[in-house]
Each structure stands twice: as C-alpha cells, then as structure tokens.
Amino acid sequence: MKPLWRLNKYLYKYKGLILLGIVFTVISNIFVIIPAQLVRLAIDYVVESFSIYQPLEQGGMGNQAQDIFLKFVFVFGILILVMALLRGIFLFFIRQTLIIMSRKVEYDMKNEIYDHYQKLPLSFYRKNSTGDLMARITEDVSRVRMYLGPAIMYGLNLLILFPLVISYMITVNPMLTLYALLPLPVLSLSIYYVNNMINERSEKIQRSLSGLSTFVQEAFSGIRVLKAFVRESDSVNDFATASEDYKVKSIRLTRVNALFFPIIMALVGVSTIITVYVGGLQVISGEIGYGVIAEFILYVNMLTWPVTSLGWVTSIVQRAAASQTRINEFLDEKNDILNTNDIKATITGTVEMDNVSFIYPDSGIQALKNVSFKIKEGQTLGIIGTTGSGKSTIANLLMRMYDPNSGVIKVDGKPIDSLSVSDLRRQIGYVPQDVFLFSDSIGNNIAFGIEESDPRIIEQAAKDADVYQNIIEFPKGFETMLGERGITLSGGQKQRVSIARAIAKEPKILILDDCLSAVDTKTENVILTALKNIMQNRTSIIISHRVSSAKLADQIIVLDDGRVIEQGNHKTLMAQKGVYAELYEKQTQAGESVDN
C-alpha cells in the first residue's frame, strides 16, 4: 500500500470530485435499501389483506376490498420503480465523479512521468529498455488508474452499503442476519483467489503477446534481410510456435475465468437457501412475517456484488501497488548532469579538454584516457581514429550527455559544468553518427532546433548541406513526409538533412560525428566548403574515419584506444609519417583505385 501514498497529492487535488462521489454513493445506497423495505411491507400487507379478505367477501364487501388492495400494491410498485430510477441516476453521477477523477489523475500521471523521463540523462536510457519505459507510462499507469477509479468506487460503496444494510438487517432480525451472511466471507476469499489467478494468467498472456508483437515487428522491419537470406519458412514456423504458446495461455485463462460467475452464483444460492430455511422456521414459530424473508433475500443479493468486489478490489490494489512501485522507481531517478553554476552566456567557441578520462558507467569500458586538446573560436578540429577509439565519446562529453571521470572540459575558458546544460546544448549543432529523423515533413525536421521556423533559414540550411536540390525534386518539396508512412530517404540524403538540421540553428559549435560516411567524396567536399563559410568565427569539430573529412581542419587529433596518439595539422602530421600519414596514403590509394 505504501507506494500508493504517492498518489495522495492527486487525491487531494481532486478532493471536490471525491467528496461529491461519496455523497452520491450514500444517496444511491439509500435508494437500494428503501425498496427492500417496501417489498417487505408490500408482502406483509398482501398476507394480512388476504386473511381479512375472505370475511369481507362473505360480508359482500369483496369488490371494495379488492380495489383498495390493488391500489396499495400499485402504489408500492410505482414507489419501487421510482427508487430504482433514482438509484440509476445517482449511479450515473458516481461514475461521473469518481471515474472521471481517475481519468484526470491518469492524465496528470502520464504527463508527470513523461516530463520526468525528458529530464533524465542518457545513461538512464542506456540502462532501461524502451519497452520498459513505455510499459511504465502506459500499462502501469492503467493499473494504478484501476485503483483510483473502480477500486475506490467499489471500495467506497462497500464501506457505505455494508454498515447501512447490516445494521438495518440486525435491527430487523439478528439471528437471520447471521445465517444469511455466513457464506459471504467465503465468497470474498474465493473471488480474491480466483482473481489473483486471473491476473497472473493475464500477465503471462500479456508477456506472450508482447513477445509475439516484437517478433512480428522485427520480422517486418527486417523483411529485406529475411527475404534475401530466404528465411521465410523459418519465420513462419517461429511465428506458429509463438502463437501456439499464446493460444495455450489464453485457454488456461478462459478456464479460470469460467469459475468467476459460478462461484458467485453458488454462494449466493447457498445464502438464499439458508435465509429461506432459517426464515421459514421463524415464520412457522410466528417470530417474523413472510415479508422479512423476501426482504432478506433482497439484502443478500444487494451485498453480493460489494462482497465480490472486496476480493476484486484487494487484488486490484495489490496490482496497483506493484505498478506504482515500478513507476516510483523511475520517478525517483535523479538527473546526475548537474550544474555547479547556471551560467547562461553566448558562447564564442573556444573548446578545451584537459587530461580527460571517461569510463562508460553501464559497460565499464574506458573510452577516453587522458585526452587533451584545445581549439580556439572559429577553428576546426578533426578527430580521426579507428572504430571504438573514443571519437563519439568526445562528442558525448562536449554535449554533456555524460560527465568525465577525471580531467576538465572547458568552453570559453569556463568549466563546462558551470554552464547551464540546456543553454550549452542550444548553442551546439550536433549531427549524430546514427541519423535519426522524425516522422514529420522534411521542413519540420530541419527546423527542429529553432524556436521560430523561417522558410528562408530552412532553405539556406538545406543548400549548405547540399540537399536542397534533392528536396525540391520531391513532388511536395519541403512538405514531403518522412517515416513509415512517408518516403524513405537514401542514407546520404538522411545524413545531409541531419546536417541541415544542425546548421539551421546557427550553432556556435558544430559537431559532425562521422556524418559524411554515406556521401561520396565530391559531395563531402561541397558540404565541407559550405561549412567553412558558414562556420567562420565559430568552432567546428569533425569526427571521421576518413582523412578526407579532417584534412582541411586547423588541428587534427588521432585517437587510438581512447588515447591521443598524434596531434597537429595535415601538413605536420604528414611530415611525422606516423599513423595519420599511413592512413592518408591508404585511403587516397583506395580512392584512386576506386576512381579508376
């Protein structure tokens, strides 16, 4: 239960709706009890009237007596109908307050969780799978809503109806009350166990279903590989096996589900039989009238659903508590990228790393070892190195996706952690290695980082990234939709749209992380020359495998296994005849042989 306390702030926020819900529950229950009493009165009246009817009939007043008798029965009937109608109206109001309250909290919770997710660092996303993140904001929140809505509604109903009905039953006949209620605790316990079994099996089905959807999703996204490797029949067999598992689990659930109503019916039946038997004995001994038996049968039926719901509510609350624990786990995650000072300043662009070492917290891999370099504003730094040498890690640290374990990173001479993170990121244009574009128009993708989108800026960015011509050749130009239901750009086009997105925000520091790998050297030259113009007086960092990308940089560092092994410009590095020179020779030779 303790994890659910976190929801109290929401219950407090919507206290008005809850209070109204309680009032409506009390009123609706009053309209449940009164008809039962009316039924008792009506039956007792019928029995009594019947005993005096015969003498009256013999006295010639039969017709008059019959008229009065029918009138009374008719009035009782109408009254019972009116009560049922009023009860229905108040039940509607209960749902309009309590269930609506739960929907409002669900909405608030989803927003709170999403907002918190957005604040968490990249390391959090590395530790937790996307499926898990999605499950907590959808399925877990839904389970918690079941507690806030139906569980609170039925719980309140139980708390109000029970004392009302039972105290009334006791005043009518304590002995009969005891006998009539005897089977109800058994009903509640059985429903609790059956419900737990249902939940357990439903969860297994859910897992089986999500496994099935992941399988299908992967098969469809990898359909090209699947077909190319002629694995269709294997895929069909695997699917059949996964579906079989789902079928078996569904059948097991149906078996338990089938127990739910028979158990209720059987135990209510037992209650009714006991009431009729014990009540009958009391009628024979003249302690009560026939009407009491009918009234008690109605009470037993009235209590059936609340008692059933006790078992059901308990299991909902348990599930909600488990879900809320999972939600709290993420809500308690803290952002560890903190600012010592929240300096917000326009960056001029001097970037410096001093003896920086970094170990990825999740994998324990040391990606950087004592890396040092300095670039002044307006300069270009080229970072070259083999795969896994730590190039992208430098970009990650400059963007403050992670903080280094030791050493200092400075921007404009100030330690990077003294600057406001969002302000820093806003002034950096980052083109990641693995291009990600949103399912939106090309224009909106390019304008992603700018506050006020301006078509001229978007077009200019597209021209500088050498993708303008491609875009306007699409029938819808910049309005062309990307993503699943849109068109598919080629690898090189995607990279260039991603570059356009970074330069459209006119960054003070531009980081290109191996983002020219899918374009030919001619396009690479066009883009680099354009960048040289637009990045005048601003800093560029170009990470690449290809020497051709870094060659024009003012300063080049060569990384190997997280260490800087060579540093200089193209000329000095060529003169050193080290790794860089060797790489240059190899790559230019390969380029020539391809060109030939």
Ligand SMILES: Nc1ncnc2c1ncn2[C@@H]1O[C@H](COP(=O)(O)OP(=O)(O)OP(=O)(O)O)[C@@H](O)[C@H]1O
């Ligand atoms: N998010 C991460 N979590 C854990 N380890 C990581 C992470 N990213 C990279 N690494 C590891 O850190 C090392 C350096 O990776 P990095 O991505 O910086 O290399 P890179 O030089 O950019 O390589 P490539 O040219 O192939 O992109 C690698 O051994 C890699 O496995």
